Amino acid sequence: MTLSNGATPPTAGTSKCLPTVTPGECFWQIARDELSDHRSTDQLPEHSDIVIIGAGYAGVSTAYHLMKEGAATKTIAILEARGACSGATGRNGGHCRPDFYGHIPTYMDRAGDRAGAEIAEFEIANLRALKKVIEQENIDCDFTLARSVDVWCNEESATKAKAVYDRVVAAGFEYMEDAVFYTGDQVEGICGVKGAKGCASFTAGTMFPFKFISHLIRGLLAAGVNLQTHTPVTSITPDPQGGFIVETLRGKMHAGNVVHASNAYVSGLLPEYSKNIIPCKGICCRITVPEGVTPPLLNNSYINRAEDNTLSYFVPRADGSIIVGGAAAVFRPFKHQWYDNVDDSVLIDSAKDYYDGYMQRTYRGWEDTGAKVDKIWTGVMGYSYDSNPHIGHVPEKKGQFIIAGFNGHGMPVVWLAAKELAKMVANDVPFEDTSMPRLFQTSQFRIDRAQAGKEEDGDILGTGKLAATRP
Template identity: 30%
Template sequence: MVLPVDNPTKSYWIEAAKSSLRNFRSTVELPKETDVVIVGSGYTGATTAYWLHRFTERNHRQPCMLMLEARDICGGATGRNGGQLRPHAYSRYPKWSERFGPDGALEVIKHEMAHLSAFKELLNEEGIAEEACLKLGETFDAAMSEKAWTRLKHAYEIMLKDHGKEGDVIRDCRIIEDPQAAKSFTQMKGCIGAVVHAAGQVWPYKFVHALLRIVMEKARLNLQANTAVVAVSERDDNGWITVKTPRGDVRTRTVVHATNRWASHLLPEFGNLIFGGRGTLASIKALEGFIKHTGAQHWDHVVNNYHIQLPPPYNAIIVGGGKSLLVHDPHSYILNDSEDQQFVGIPEFYQSWPAADIIDWPGEIPTKLNRCVNEGGCWSGVMSSSIDEFPFIGAVPNNDGHFLAAGFTGHGMPRILLSTASIAPLILDSTGMKFTQPALVATYPPLPKPFKLTMRRLKQLQQVDAKAKYEAAVENDLESAKEAFCNDLRSRPKSS
């Protein structure tokens, strides 16, 4: 049995939000029966519930939904991520076009880019854009080494060559080759060039809690915090699936597995397909509006930092990455679920980051975190890694009534919203309910082929040597650890 740790480090997103839904339970007892059980209350679970509501809001009867969360509501990856709504607009294009061809690569990119307008449309329609701190604009990939600049520039140029300047996505990308202009735009010391594209940012925890509040008000959602699912059955001859929890059993027609890294807890066939990995972030005190654009610094294909700044009254800079320090011990984050622990030396790394990396930073040295280290100033979080780097979206093969949306590989923000919209009709079909596609999703791209959960994909990936991939990832990161940019004063390993 694999479940998240009981006492994770405290995230700024969660602590500063002070949501009344944090440990919410709609009812004292669990219902005995329901139409749909959604396991997991993060971004995936919340948007699944939202779409089930929107697809059936014209019906005389909407589905009864029960959402079960092992810890507090949205206390997992969504409550611990970087807040960047940042598609891979070009950077993965060479790799994806080699695998799927130019059009196949573009299919994935368009699906990710569509999340920008989808977020804007949904949050404005529901009146929660300001509450969730949604902001759309431009982001950058800043090259901090010649190695990084060669990679980023190559990716941009290959995409430009294949699709031309008039392509739907490439119009939203541009390159800054002059180092001074790149420094000015990115505000990053040492930047030698940058690629810029459309992106956004959001307070992920507030977004999820707002959606859940809306669904509970308008539909039939029973929300239950601190209720781990310990087992699920197959569908019996009468069409029922039994969901077992320490608080009692529930019969349901369908189960949606929205647990990302934890999917194999209930679906063991994904044990070698979806893995855990630990990341880290911090919240830094800053002057209002100091950071002009969200962005990421790149030294090579492993070592990076990334950041956003929240709007007033919060103004905090959320910074993550810290890979120049972490790569010295890959075992501390690869296949590691210890989100109850801080990385040794990482709070000090983040405190040194603004003055060391941002041009004209006015703060003190070391910079102050927005909160005490263990009270939301710095935190760890577990994200998933998929063995082929793409999520698994769809009906679980040979498991009638079970649906999965998981394996987002630390890149769920520009993938999940429209992915869960694509499985809502499948879930409702499984319950025998009629539905109408809402106008909100009618114009958006379909689910990309690499995301689809099929028996063929499952069988092929189960033959991959997962241990060898893990060992290669460790060796790859240790190679980065030898680089000069991983051996400055702040990046050298710290003893515990």
């Protein structure tokens, strides 16, 4: 492989802590962008005041907010192992969907009602902040703001979901005024899903993630940020003279501060997170109908749980196509295919055919549309032991920061989390003085709990056995 600038990319090897050199093709990135191979300078800079590892949603958003938080006088470099936004951000479903009630009771049980509300409120504020910046900067990223519909096709699961919803309503959280839950004979007619037993809806957003990040990157480059793609970082060591030596497969550079924003791969440079943030593969696809066919209009996004409780997220696009992914219940038993696995060049074999005929068997009126899978791909997400991201100062490593472990739920979280982290990096603001939910703070306690725990006691495998301890 040769880069568009004529250079040859370094070989990242087979370590789970570095991404595969060539990911499988996905819909969002069919048209190759010049940013995929961009290097602001032919050689690495000798020094940068702030080095950000990862040019995805977390890394680019952090750089953007650093420029807004008084760091414009500092030099900033972004080092990316592959092309810009080639990881999970550029391969996800583009669903900016806050969690109003789904997992909130879990956080309430672990740390109290207020802790649960903090997360929901933060994610709702994140959606509003995204809408604001997209409008202010006129970002072309297919952003929509509409309703998202939760659907349960299993009677028992629908009953349990309603109980969860009622519990959050009873807690008096004001934001729940935007949510509504339906049961009874009219559910299928309300949501359009065959066999639906219960459904709920609230405000959410959708977007074209790669377009959004690409716009931000172009602005950063114009402001002087140095982007180095195809530059895998292999080690970070303290410099006796201060700061850090950042070693890459293309050479070394010096950094004043380091921000770890590589999500699923973060334990490669921070081994203490090896059991806290695990790389896990997911599956996503694009469904289209034949030319000349006008399918029934679906202008809501969905989280649909089939009768066997297999969950899929669903994002309609203005071009008439559908982005749908999930199906974790299908491939969960085949652990080696997805758990602790970073090979996004290979589909998850046990689930690669799941979405064939999905629209016909799931949504009313789609039976004769000829809808079929046009593109299917996989991506690598960072799943945390306790389902919360790790954000803040890396314990015992002054000058290093982390923003990672978003559990496939980064779209509703990262933008504001990066804004608050930027305050910590640029202005030495303590985590407690940011607006981030307390459960997001990385800590030695959380690190130790995961290191001492068993896989099945954490949240990643879906067993839900994590003890209700307070972080």
